[in-house]
Amino acid sequence: EVQLVESGGGLVQPGRSMKLSCAASGFTFNNYDMAWVCQAPKKGLEWVATISYDGSSTYYRDSVKGRFTISRDNAKSTLYLQMDSLRSEDTATYYCARLIYNSFAYWGQGTLVTVSS
């Protein structure tokens, strides 16, 4: 059974950093591209970033370029999102997802990040 479990969320002050993790199990992690998708409170979904199966390629939405870094450790079957220079508008639940081609086939349960002073 595919499982994706996010962790690392919480309350953080504006301008500070936070690193999210997503532990994967139930599939061969290094065979799949992975992504982060976020959802602000009571709002819709937004794609955040994607990383290729081997980590060689990364893609970001414009609003997080230069601030967020997606990475992965295939030996640990874990996906990461390093978030720097956080802003109030980054407040959201962050989901990790396993991609099949460009579709988010499996999702974690999400971790809430609240950026506030």
Added chain:
Amino acid sequence: DIQMTQSPPVLSASVGDRVTLSCKASQNINKNLDWYQQKHGEAPKLLIYYTNNLQTGIPSRFSGSGSGTDYTLTISSLQPEDVATYYCYQYNSGYTFGAGTKLELK
């Protein structure tokens, strides 16, 4: 950037109804479109990929169609467990979700 417009924003329907949700892209997206279902308090779930392909385990009452800029998700006979918000998502150029259609029971 490609904009995705979903309509209606809220839809009320009765159990057993045939329900149609619409998604319109600001330019041709060449069928590169998925539909996701999100129930209250849960993570989204993939229903339909590449316009009309049913994801494994999804009931056959769900179907998708469309081309060019106009796409549709149809539920042939609405069930109580289908109450959710439905999002379309394009990956033809960049990656964009629609704002969602909230489906309620009448």
